[in-house]
Amino acid sequence: QQPVQSPQAVILREGEDAVINCSSSKALYSVHWYRQKHGEAPVFLMILLKGGEQKGHDKISASFNEKKQQSSLYLTASQLSYSGTYFCGTEGRGGGGADGLTFGKGTHLIIQP
């Protein structure tokens, strides 16, 4: 029941765009996106709660297609600081907002100057 992330790894030039996808085989209550740099804790990026919801700040945004049970993270005009591993964490229906998250295996993003 672990969500599937794709691609597994991406190498970009600074300024290019990237899309990271997260798909689940079960109905979702929410999708949480995190970024983790090597040797550090995962850092929260955003949470999506409703089907069709879209959020964003700075040049990072995300969408949640509840019907398709998938979410996508969009990084535009990528910066060197965006490098790291991106995880989606999913919460199934009935969690009430207090369930533990099931994480995908992560997408490694490398931004080159």
Place this chain on the structure above:
Amino acid sequence: DAGVIQSPRHEVTEMGQEVTLRCKPISGHNSLFWYRQTMMRGLELLIYFNNNVPIDDSGMPEDRFSAKMPNASFSTLKIQPSEPRDSAVYFCASSLALGTSPTDTQYFGPGTRLTVL
């Protein structure tokens, strides 16, 4: 504001020894989660508490693992006896959840890197 605090940050022990990891959640948060991260298995949920009560411990690998939350500001994860395959980074996370919808996401502590020789 202080984030989630974990101790120790690094722990090296020998197989068979007891290991205790500690966590102080963000003040006011009512949910606490223990995760384990390894290269092979990624981030796995071990157990979580709501209002100090364990809700789901199905992720705990085996009886050697136990967790407690005696009050709202402290939790422990204990491994007894420890084995080399327990080597991993253990994260504690906390959140504020009000039952029907989350008002916040989970904030992770810095982690404890455990090495069992």
